[in-house]
Amino acid sequence: MGPPLAPTSSFATGSAWVWLGVLLAGAFLSYMVIALLRHRAVLRRRLRAANSKLVELRTRDPLTGLMTRPDFEARLDEAVAACDRGARPAALLVVGLDNFRTINEGYGHQVGDAVLTTMARRLSAFSPAPLAVCRLGGDEFSVLLDAGVEQAGTLGRRLAELLRQPFTAEGTELQMSASVGVAVYPDHGSRPRLPGCAALAMRSVKQVGGAGHAMYDPAMAVDQREQAELLQELRHAVERRQLELVYQPKVDARTLQITAAEALLRWQHPQRGTISPAVFIPLAERHGLIVPIGRWVLSEVCRQAAQWRGLGLRMRVAVNVSGHQLRQEDFVRFVLRQLAEHGIPPSRLTCEITETVAMEDTAHTLSAFERLRKAGLHVSIDDFGTGHSSLASLRRLPAAELKIDRAFVQDLASGDNARSIVQAIVQMARTLGLRVVAEGVETTEQRDALVALGCDELQGFLFARPMSATALALWADGDDAQAGSAAMFRPSLFQATAPAPMDGQAGPGVR
Numbered sequence: 001m002g003p004p005l006a007p008t009s010s011f012a013t014g015s016a017w018v019w020l021g022v023l024l025a026g027a028f029l030s031y032m033v034i035a036l037l038r039h040r041a042v043l044r045r046r047l048r049a050a051n052s053k054l055v056e057l058r059t060r061d062p063l064t065g066l067m068t069r070p071d072f073e074a075r076l077d078e079a080v081a082a083c084d085r086g087a088r089p090a091a092l093l094v095v096g097l098d099n100f101r102t103i104n105e106g107y108g109h110q111v112g113d114a115v116l117t118t119m120a121r122r123l124s125a126f127s128p129a130p131l132a133v134c135r136l137g138g139d140e141f142s143v144l145l146d147a148g149v150e151q152a153g154t155l156g157r158r159l160a161e162l163l164r165q166p167f168t169a170e171g172t173e174l175q176m177s178a179s180v181g182v183a184v185y186p187d188h189g190s191r192p193r194l195p196g197c198a199a200l201a202m203r204s205v206k207q208v209g210g211a212g213h214a215m216y217d218p219a220m221a222v223d224q225r226e227q228a229e230l231l232q233e234l235r236h237a238v239e240r241r242q243l244e245l246v247y248q249p250k251v252d253a254r255t256l257q258i259t260a261a262e263a264l265l266r267w268q269h270p271q272r273g274t275i276s277p278a279v280f281i282p283l284a285e286r287h288g289l290i291v292p293i294g295r296w297v298l299s300e301v302c303r304q305a306a307q308w309r310g311l312g313l314r315m316r317v318a319v320n321v322s323g324h325q326l327r328q329e330d331f332v333r334f335v336l337r338q339l340a341e342h343g344i345p346p347s348r349l350t351c352e353i354t355e356t357v358a359m360e361d362t363a364h365t366l367s368a369f370e371r372l373r374k375a376g377l378h379v380s381i382d383d384f385g386t387g388h389s390s391l392a393s394l395r396r397l398p399a400a401e402l403k404i405d406r407a408f409v410q411d412l413a414s415g416d417n418a419r420s421i422v423q424a425i426v427q428m429a430r431t432l433g434l435r436v437v438a439e440g441v442e443t444t445e446q447r448d449a450l451v452a453l454g455c456d457e458l459q460g461f462l463f464a465r466p467m468s469a470t471a472l473a474l475w476a477d478g479d480d481a482q483a484g485s486a487a488m489f490r491p492s493l494f495q496a497t498a499p500a501p502m503d504g505q506a507g508p509g510v511r
């Protein structure tokens with residue numbers, strides 16, 4: 001009898017199947033475990049990526065990709081600590097783009113964003129490589145450099161130059177400039193004071209027109225304190241009746257008759273004496289006080305003009321209008337209401353608006369100009385020649401008068417350049433049918449040159465200094481209190497003064 005092979009083999013076959021099953025199950029299980037582990041690793045990687053993205057979002061500026069302030073501050077802490085341990089000093093640069101608002105308003109936010117990213121790229125690519133660069137917010141940036149006082153000054157200048165290079169943003173060719181303030185640790189202050197010092201230095205650059213750099217100077221902090229005090233006092237100046245207006249005549253270049261009087265603001269401070277508008281107007285503009293002050297000026301000018309009219313004085317009055325006022329929705333309405341209340345025809349009031357403001361070209365400025373013109377008021381473009389007007393942009397502005405900036409009048413004697421600038425302005429004004437006024441005329445040589453070049457009206461110390469409304473009325477009345485100030489001025493003609501022929505009014509004639 002042979003061995004019971006079949007059952008054995010069937011047993012063997014059966015257990016082989018079992019083993020195979022076990023093996024397969026094992027393989028499957030380990031496959032699953034590996035797959036699970038892999039999956040977990042992928043998940044963990046994804047999680048880590050998401051997390052670092054989140055951290056990045058928290059520490060990076062979403063628009064420019066630059067570091068944000070907290071990380072930058074940490075880098076500054078490290079640099080300061082390293083310096084305390086004997087490493088090199090740390091230079092902190094605060095960068096503020098000049099007139100960035102006009103880019104946003106004029107070209108839209110897309111171009112504004114492109115400008116910010118371009119500037120951020122330039123800052124990051126600066127050489128020597130910054131220790132850190134961050135966006136402080138808006139149009140301000142901070143750069144941390146490994147540099148001492150001497151080197152930091154040069155680097156500040158180079159950085160301002162780099163940011164001035166022209167570029168194209170969203171198909172628009174642009175040129176920006178920036179104000180760069182520099183403060184160095186430990187030379188200029190402790191760690192907590194350093195950012196404030198650099199920001200102060202940056203603001204001091206802005207105050208003188210931007211496009212440059214300045215190293216922190218302790219005098220800046222004193223100025224700042226004084227400015228803060230002045231600002232507090234300025235808030236009360238209107239209600240305490242400390243503001244007053246003086247008037248400076250404009251004269252016809254040919255006949256020397258008075259055509260208008262420009263109102264100029266003075267602040268009679270109880271302790272500091274008379275404060276110039278050159279000091280407090282910029283302060284008022286920066287801190288939102290120019291609108292109430294400007295309203296006071298307008299109503300006071302209208303009241304004064306009505307009083308002069310009552311005395312028989314026929315001349316136009318001019319007021320200086322700041323860009324902030326012009327951007328107020330109800331500016332034109334306010335002016336017209338004041339004029340109506342005092343019975344002054346709108347054609348008797350000139351609004352002097354600086355060329356820089358006039359060329360801002362924002363929708364608001366243009367429409368305010370248009371509404372002023374429609375209402376019959378005169379617009380004069382002040383400080384002309386200092387801005388960047390083109391003939392094309394001037395043509396769009398409904399102005400009646402260009403006022404050549406004093407700087408060109410001053411330079412008339414010294415150089416041909418000023419003469420050819422005045423000549424070009426007069427020609428441009430002729431083409432556009434605008435009158436030309438030259439301001440700051442102090443000498444007879446300047447007067448003769450300006451008359452020869454074809455200016456229509458003149459204004460300056462040669463004819464009269466700014467004076468009180470009463471002094472002006474007395475002078476007009478023949479009480480010659482101002483005789484010394486202008487020998488060629490003929491006050492007897494005052495009452496017969498013709499308004500400047502504008503608005504299509506022909507020639508001289510008393511109105």
Ligand code: C2E
Pocket residue numbers: 248263264265276277278281294297319320321322352382383439440441442459460461462466
């Ligand atoms: P502006 O409108 O260009 O005024 C001319 C400035 O030159 C006045 O200075 C005037 O006193 C001065 N000036 C006139 N003739 C001569 C001259 O022959 N030689 C010299 N060296 N200077 C002369 P002021 O009164 O100090 O005013 C400075 C600026 O303050 C004005 O410049 C104007 O921009 C601003 N301002 C004055 N009053 C107001 C105001 O009521 N509102 C606004 N927003 N700004 C005002």
Ligand code: CA
Pocket residue numbers: 262320352382
């Ligand atoms: Ca003026």
Ligand code: CA
Pocket residue numbers: 382383403405406439
């Ligand atoms: Ca001026």
